[in-house]
Amino acid sequence: MSKIKFYFILLIATVVTICSCNKDDDKDTPNVPAKPFAEQYPIDSLAIHNYLKTHSIVVTEKPGETADQDVKIDAILVGGTKPSIWSYLNSPTFPKLLYRNVELHGITYKLYYLVIREGIKDVSGVGGESPSNVDAVFAAYKGTLLDGTVFDSSDNGQNQFNLDGFKAHDGGAPVITGWSEAFPKFKTGQLVSNTNGTVAYANFGSGMMFLPSGLGYYNKADTKIPAYSPLVFSVKLYSVKRFDHDADGIPSYQEDVDPFHDGYMYVFAKGVENKDDTDKDGIPDFLDFDDDGDGYATRGEIKDANGKYYPYDGALVDDPSTPNINETYGIPRKYSLKYPNLPESETNPREPKPEDFTDPARLRRHLDPTCFPPYQK
Ligand SMILES: [Ca+2]
Ligand SMILES: [Ca+2]
Ligand SMILES: [Ca+2]
Ligand SMILES: [Ca+2]
Structure with a gap:
């Protein structure tokens, strides 16, 4: 199982x-x-x-x-x-x-x-x-x-x-x-x-x-x-x-997505409003391997171009062993539609500005059902 x-x-x-x-x-x-x-x-x-x-x-x-x-x-x-x-x-x-x-x-x-x-x-x-x-x-x-x-x-x-x-x-x-x-x-x-x-x-x-x-x-x-x-x-x-109950790469405590991030997540009977259930399928995000219900697993949606997982909020320091990735970026907002096939990179001049990583109020792309996952076919 x-x-x-x-x-x-x-x-x-x-x-x-x-x-x-x-x-x-x-x-x-x-x-x-x-x-x-x-x-x-x-x-x-x-x-x-x-x-x-x-x-x-x-x-x-x-x-x-x-x-x-x-x-x-x-x-x-x-x-x-x-x-x-x-x-x-x-x-x-x-x-x-x-x-x-x-x-x-x-x-x-x-x-x-x-x-x-x-x-x-x-x-x-x-x-x-x-x-x-x-x-x-x-x-x-x-x-x-x-x-x-x-x-x-x-x-x-x-x-x-x-x-x-x-x-x-x-x-x-x-x-x-x-x-x-x-x-x-x-x-x-x-x-x-x-x-x-x-x-x-x-x-x-x-x-x-x-x-x-x-x-x-x-x-x-x-x-x-x-x-x-x-x-x-x-x-x-x-x-x-910390636990990651649904093994999607995001620790459960960061799947506390209600507007106040109140520190509490529950499973309710179907039909009862659950503020920590993005796609309202009755399974709260911390147990749901497809948080936004778009048919793509969260785990695949939070990877960067090199198949590495973004940290949820961004790491404190940039990892020098991955020059094309800035680990201080958390999971980005919707992937750039302008350059859908390019990796995010602060060194690539054609790369869109990374403003979509840094806005703390951004809707992270694994929670956005309109965001086509760039690295999954
Ligand atoms: Ca999780
Ligand atoms: Ca909550
Ligand atoms: Ca759900
Ligand atoms: Ca998804």
Whole structure:
């Protein structure tokens, strides 16, 4: 079976299931019957709001050590004066409590997340990257229930968590929906050491997620997590692994083609509008090997005259080994109709000016169904 088909079947099969993140074997604890989501969510929402208003945090600052950005959560006692997590709501400085709306299960979840520290880019351009909801992350985390019970944690930073809603693949484990919805709001740092299986990162993003049970395990129970438990995670986002689900040469996160490039891509039922589906065939671009539906595979449409793939946005430096290609050009707009048989080259005097590579608002040619692919017969 082709890789593309494999991925697509996986997605259809699992897109609305709730996966687990290192969940313990739950054979001994039967699941309780599933309630309507619209019935459970208001209960969770109230509990989460109450939690945010009655708990405070202390963050460990130990750069270079595993404990850096560990979060200690304390209940605020009556008369206590510590700032609640809620006091950081929309704060102009970090920590910042923010939320995003997640449309799922026929309701709108308000997913709160706290950005304690924003991951930053270093001088060489590493770090400060956000995963999309279909990438994988390397992260440390600690999961607690609202009563403070710790049900799971990992701080070695070597486990890969796939946010994409598929079953395990490419060395990563699937995660609960809330992780896929919240991790894109955090940013990565830089690997500074990797000795004897212990990794250390600097400048990584850290924070917390407050998940209603519908974005967690819902009615699935185990010995540590009762059914219908809202979940609190403190997280450290170390690094991101990008996928190219449809193997068309464009990483999935760059197939996030809605006008806002919001970092989220979904598969919807046919007939439901999907802003990340260029040709509206029901298959979003990140799973569609012919994004514009013109009968030519995207993979062939993003090659230059020498059969080399254009980088999506253009590389930082021009590769000196390919004198006829300027790698700082991303995938161009429609191929020149004036000189349809000439390679793009900044050295060829007959070559049209490369303005069609540089306009950031250009419609790249693999997304333009009127663009005849120059290198395919
Ligand atoms: Ca792709
Ligand atoms: Ca999107
Ligand atoms: Ca499509
Ligand atoms: Ca095409």
